[in-house]
Amino acid sequence: MRLLYIARRFAVFLLIVWLAASLNFFLPRLSGQDPVRTKLLAEAQLGGYVQAGIEDMVKEYNQKFGLDKPLWRQYLTYVGDTTRLDFNYSISNYPRTVRDLIAEALPWTIGLLGLTTLFSFAIGTFLGALLAWPGAPRWMRYVMPPLWALHAIPFFLLGLILMYLFAFQLRLLPIFGGYSPGAAPAFNISFVLDVIAHATLPALSIVLVATGGWALGMRGMMVTTMGEDYVTFAEAKGLKVSTIFLRYCVRNAILPQTTALALALGQILSGAVLVEVIFGYPGIGALLFQAIRENDHFLIQGIVFTVIVALGFTTFILDVLYPWLDPRISYQRS
Numbered sequence: 001m002r003l004l005y006i007a008r009r010f011a012v013f014l015l016i017v018w019l020a021a022s023l024n025f026f027l028p029r030l031s032g033q034d035p036v037r038t039k040l041l042a043e044a045q046l047g048g049y050v051q052a053g054i055e056d057m058v059k060e061y062n063q064k065f066g067l068d069k070p071l072w073r074q075y076l077t078y079v080g081d082t083t084r085l086d087f088n089y090s091i092s093n094y095p096r097t098v099r100d101l102i103a104e105a106l107p108w109t110i111g112l113l114g115l116t117t118l119f120s121f122a123i124g125t126f127l128g129a130l131l132a133w134p135g136a137p138r139w140m141r142y143v144m145p146p147l148w149a150l151h152a153i154p155f156f157l158l159g160l161i162l163m164y165l166f167a168f169q170l171r172l173l174p175i176f177g178g179y180s181p182g183a184a185p186a187f188n189i190s191f192v193l194d195v196i197a198h199a200t201l202p203a204l205s206i207v208l209v210a211t212g213g214w215a216l217g218m219r220g221m222m223v224t225t226m227g228e229d230y231v232t233f234a235e236a237k238g239l240k241v242s243t244i245f246l247r248y249c250v251r252n253a254i255l256p257q258t259t260a261l262a263l264a265l266g267q268i269l270s271g272a273v274l275v276e277v278i279f280g281y282p283g284i285g286a287l288l289f290q291a292i293r294e295n296d297h298f299l300i301q302g303i304v305f306t307v308i309v310a311l312g313f314t315t316f317i318l319d320v321l322y323p324w325l326d327p328r329i330s331y332q333r334s
Contacts, residue, residue, distance in 0.1 A: 006320055013316040020308040025078050028297045029071070078301070087302035092294035098302035101287060108178055109276075109283035112199055114265065116206040121261050123207075124214025129250050131215065132222035135241065144215060151212030156274035159205035163278070166201060174198050176280040202279045217260065221253035228252075262318040263311070 059068070069077070081088065087098035124147075130136045131144055150158065167175040174180070179194045225231065226249055234244050273285035280286070284303060291299035 009316055009319050013312050016312050017309055020312075021079070021082060021305050022075075024301050024304045024308070025075055028295075028300055082305060087305070088298040090291075090296055090299045092291070092296040092299065098299050101299065102284070102302055102306060105282060105284045105287045108281065109285065112203060112276075112281065112283060113206070116203045117210070117261070117264050120207045120210035121214050121257070121264070124211040125218045125254060125257055127211070128215035128218025129222050129245075129253065132219045132226065133245060133249075144212075147208070147212035147215060149212075150208045151210075151216065153209060154274075155205055155209050156278055158209055159202060159275050159278050162201050162205055173200050175201075178280075178282045198279075199281070202275050202281055205275060214257065214260075218253060218257055221256055222249055225249050225253040259318060259322075262314050265314060 085099060087102075090096050090098050090101055093101060127140070127144065127147070131140050163175060166173045174197055178198055179185070179191065180198075183191060183194055185191060231244065231248050234248050239248075273289055275281070276283045276285035277289045284306075288300070288303045290296075291303060
């Protein structure tokens, strides 16, 4: 029964990926724009004139990218290439491939969004659990309201405020990029510290906003859990306060938080687009913004497909592991 359930969930995962990938193929083409012509005209106009052989160049590049073929042929080629993770060349960065561009931006986004998501989850969950507990310290009532207020502010808006304070006024942190201009990427202390300094402001904007949301969710689940009969029974048995708090309340209240964390980790590849754009951070979000601005069909398709697969695969893994996280869930049909 367990293997059959896993097989069904995996089949649903493949179906969702195929449907999303199909939408990913057709939606950019509904705009009716010609990405090759747009790119070549922009390059030609940099010199103040439109090159005479522009039409021949457009035709040649359309043949190179396969855009001169019927739509159904393009779709079949797209599906076949996607199964091999081959997303063709980037139109706006030719002759670089989409796979190379994504591979370069991926570590930056995973490093920034992955660490900030885990960090904000740990802090927010801990604070939310303490806030709901009757014996919580008094200082909690002064810490949580500002965090909840910050949770209502978008990432990018808080990023602009932090940029103004720490980069323009105090000049403590760098304002733009993933590392200093002219620095050569290398695994040494100076470069790592440079990367950390450049990632501090975008990371801080994400952590400050997300922590309040995690705390609010955990507090709500803790309040519900503390009213359950098994908690009342544990109190009647005279168990230690720490045992009731950790093993009976936190352990059960954290399960929905774990689900939200898995979905949040599946979405980190999309990046905090506006945060990365504002700070010039070289991640997936900034790359997607550039692809949309340049109308680069292949780059958009590659990034969106990668995000879809990451989110779908994370959901599939969560479905498989959830019975181990919560013994009350079973594969057996009632």
